[in-house]
Amino acid sequence: MIEAHEIKEDMPVVTAQAEEFAVVDHTTGPDSIKLKKDDSGTHHYIPVSWVISTEGGVVKINRTLEQVKKDWTTKSMENV
Template sequence: MIRPDQIKPDMPVVCSEDGQFATVDHMEGSNSIKLKKDEAGQHHFFPLSWVTSTEHGKVKVDRPGDKAMQEWSTVSPIL
C-alpha cells in the first residue's frame, strides 16, 4: 500500500504504459494527489488509490494516461 508521505512535490506521474502525463504539485489531504497546472492553467486531482508504486522517483498509476485524464477531477475532494 502506498503511503501519502511517499508522494513528493515535482514527482513525475506516469501511466501504466510508462508515459508521463502529469507532475505532482502536492498531496491534498491524505487520499488525493493534486497535480501541477496543465497548459490551460488547470489543476487536476486523482485518488491515492490509483498509485501502484513510487519507485525510481516516479508516481505510477494503474491505468493508461488517456483513461486517467478522462477520470481525474478538476475539483479538490477537500472542501
C-alpha cells in the same frame, strides 16, 4: 499500498504504459494528489489509490492516459 506521505512535490506521474502526463504539486490529505497546472492552466486531482509505485522518484499509476483524462477531476477529493 502506497500512502500519501510517500508522494513528494515535483515527482513525475506516469501511466501504466510509462507515459509521463503530469507532475505532482502536492498531496491534499491522505487520499488525493494535486497535479501541477497543465498547458490549459488547470490543476487536476487524482486519488492516491491509483498509485502502484513511487520507485525511483516516479509516481506510477494503474491507469492508461485515456482513463486518467476521463476520470481525473479539477476539484480536490479531500473529505469526499
